[in-house]
Amino acid sequence: MAVDSLTSVDESQLVAQSREGDTTAFNELVRRYERKIFRLAQHITQNREDAEDVLQETFLKAYEHLDQFKGDAKFYTWIVRIAVNQALMKLRRRKTDRTVSIDETIDTGEDTVTREIAAWDEDPEQRFSRDELGGILDDAVQSLEPLYRSVFVLRDIEELSTEETAEALGLSIPAVKSRLLRARLQLREKLTRFFKRKGDDAFAYM
Amino acid sequence: MLTCKDFLNELSDYLDETIDAESRAKLETHITECPNCWVIADTTRKTIKIYKGMEPMTIPADVEGRLMRALEKKMAAKKA
Numbered sequence: 001m002a003v004d005s006l007t008s009v010d011e012s013q014l015v016a017q018s019r020e021g022d023t024t025a026f027n028e029l030v031r032r033y034e035r036k037i038f039r040l041a042q043h044i045t046q047n048r049e050d051a052e053d054v055l056q057e058t059f060l061k062a063y064e065h066l067d068q069f070k071g072d073a074k075f076y077t078w079i080v081r082i083a084v085n086q087a088l089m090k091l092r093r094r095k096t097d098r099t100v101s102i103d104e105t106i107d108t109g110e111d112t113v114t115r116e117i118a119a120w121d122e123d124p125e126q127r128f129s130r131d132e133l134g135g136i137l138d139d140a141v142q143s144l145e146p147l148y149r150s151v152f153v154l155r156d157i158e159e160l161s162t163e164e165t166a167e168a169l170g171l172s173i174p175a176v177k178s179r180l181l182r183a184r185l186q187l188r189e190k191l192t193r194f195f196k197r198k199g200d201d202a203f204a205y206m
Numbered sequence: 207m208l209t210c211k212d213f214l215n216e217l218s219d220y221l222d223e224t225i226d227a228e229s230r231a232k233l234e235t236h237i238t239e240c241p242n243c244w245v246i247a248d249t250t251r252k253t254i255k256i257y258k259g260m261e262p263m264t265i266p267a268d269v270e271g272r273l274m275r276a277l278e279k280k281m282a283a284k285k286a
Contacts, residue, residue, distance in 0.1 A: 021285065038265050038269070052272070056272065064280065064284070152257075184250050185246075
């Protein structure tokens with residue numbers, strides 16, 4: 001079957017065909033999700049080489065263990081879980097000098113990040129070119145602690161539900177929620193530098 | 207009376223629209239009275255929106271090539 005004719009085929013159908021050994025169907029699944037998996041891997045590992053490994057390992061494992069995919073979740077959620085596990089393993093291996101734990105307790109105390117308070121324009125991102133914007137957004141995500149970063153990437157970039165994120169990261173739902181809030185507030189703070197309305201500095205009075 | 211700290215704790219659920227109507231009403235009353243919390247809520251909402259709108263970049267051709275070759279090898283091995 002020509003690849004083009006598969007672009008409109010339903011995901012569960014592709015999974016079923018792949019299970020029966022249809023490699024073209026599996027390649028179509030790869031084509032649909034490889035960019036998202038690569039992005040996720042880059043965000044979590046912060047390293048291009050590791051991200052490439054994670055990308056490969058994810059789809060090789062998915063192909064190998066396709067019979068274990070139950071079909072009660074979405075295929076995408078299933079491969080995200082594989083990718084997250086691979087990425088976190090890389091992260092731990094690379095940072096042997098420093099323990100990286102996504103289970104670390106978070107102090108939700110007084111330092112909740114709200115130092116810079118300035119209004120933004122509507123659609124402030126339009127002041128930047130696509131590349132500039134990509135750089136700003138990536139740098140901001142990169143500056144987050146891994147434990148916040150993983151939650152933010154899954155919830156707000158890959159758009160998994162709170163439950164799916166909790167499952168993928170092996171965290172409780174309250175832990176996902178508190179980490180997400182912190183991550184969002186920290187990013188908001190970082191992006192304010194770029195996106196605040198011009199001449200509005202006087203408003204940052206807190 | 208809702209404090210700013212209470213408001214911030216509920217902010218994610220408020221923006222994700224996963225809170226009940228009663229809590230929502232309290233939060234909305236708070237932001238009409240507190241300009242700082244209004245700005246924080248508005249800019250956090252925009253932060254989320256900007257990230258959600260991000261398109262994943264194309265995979266570099268060499269990375270894609272290596273992925274496809276690794277897969278082909280795997281597929282051939284599984285068939286054998």
